[in-house]
Amino acid sequence: MNLKIKILFLTIFFVSLASGYERDFEDLRFTVNHRIKPSSQNNYGQLDITIKIPNKSILFKKSDDVFEGRIDVTISLLKNGKKVGGDTWFEIIQTDSYQETVAGNKYMTLSKSYEMPADDLNVIVYITDIFTQRKGKQEFKAALSMFKDVEWSFGEVFPSEDPVRVDSTKHPPVSYIRFVFSAAGKEGREKFTYRIFRDGKKIREGYFFVNMKITPYDYYFPVSIDELNYQEYILELSTIINGQEVKRSTPFQIRWENMPSIIHDIDLAIAQMRYLRMTNFILPDEYKRMQNAQGDDQKELFLDFWKRKDPSPTTDQNEVMNEYYHRVELSNRLFSGFRKGWESDRGMIYIIFGEPDDVEQHSFDIAYKPYIIWYYHNLNRRFVFMDYTGFGDYQLTDPVFDLTY
DSSP states (O other): OOHHHHHHHHHHHHHHHHHHHHHTTSSOOOEEEEEEEEOSSTTEEEEEEEEEEEGGGSOOEEETTEEEEEEEEEEEEEETTEEEEEEEEEEEEEESOHHHHHOTTOEEEEEEEEEEESSEEEEEEEEEETTTOOEEEEEEEEEGGGGTTOSSEEOOOEEOSOOOEEETTSSSOEEEEEEEEEEESOOEEEEEEEEEEETTEEEEEEEEEEEEOSSOEEEEEEEEOTTOOSSEEEEEEEEEETTEEEEEEEEEEOOOTTOOTTOOOHHHHHHTTHHHHHTTSSOHHHHHHHHHOOHHHHHHHHHHHHHHHOSOTTSSOOHHHHHHHHHHHHHHHHHOSSSOGGGSHHHHHHHHHOSOSEEEEEOOOTTSOOEEEEEEGGGTEEEEEEESSSSSOEEESSOOGGGOO
16 A cells, blocks of 8 residues: 555545435435333233434524524334324424534434334334425334233333443442333232343342332343453343243343444454555555454543544544445445345445446446445546346456455
């Protein structure tokens, strides 16, 4: 890798930050979380919905000394395609700080609860920015049928929103997080078993007893996170109802401070940095140390590298890191097939150079297999990808020698 290529990559990457964040707003972005809980009524369930809308996803207009954003929100509950519930309403968001209008860690939070018959529902959430008419849509299934024709029931299990707690009475002290589930219709002592899985492999198991109440109630239980790395896990909770084992499960994430929410697995995040290695954005020895490190040592190497690349170290956001992993996420969304999108040839070019200026799609040329051409006009570059197999696995027709090592 010569110095000219390294400087070219740095220029492309930093200049594209602005355009990358503009693309964030093509669709209005927000998150939806939901909880399914038992109801006090037989053959009914409770659906709790929480919507979080980042301020930076909304256009704010200044009026006097106040910045104001306006959105329309619609929640539709559907059974077999027919609407059976929901709401539509209008929200105004106000702040006197311009910085809060563009901050990545400022949100509007909206909550709704619905008591519904114990049937499976499709739930669709629409949000529209009134000033720009940008729209966003989230859809999920709510399996309230778990409460149908049961003697007693317990709902889905979730990580609580508490921060990590430390039990200092233990030697050595134990760090743990709490999980919560709701149950109803049963009184007395019941045994629950929990298991933790990573990549389908059980890595821990334990049990506890609960003194149950007849009415719907939230029950919390702790799980130690010592020896768990920055990765995603599955917690499974089970008990016996009418002689049958009933299971609920939830993903959960061990997180570090100052890590973007887009990163879910430290080992995978480091593997995805290989394109930085290919462009000498990270040197071989530093990358190898990061790959081979474990636990806190790996954490320190990873965070230190990205801290040194942060173009605005006095702010909460690391724009370079966020942009890089945003491109990884988009590559997975756009180009996944036989392999993850970030591992594909189109994913590689997209992550390094960003979105192409122009795209030519050639799907029906009789003399050729399907192929795509990406143009980067400012770089005077083009990349040709051909579908050699006919299954949508587009590969570069020519190796990009100046981007590999």
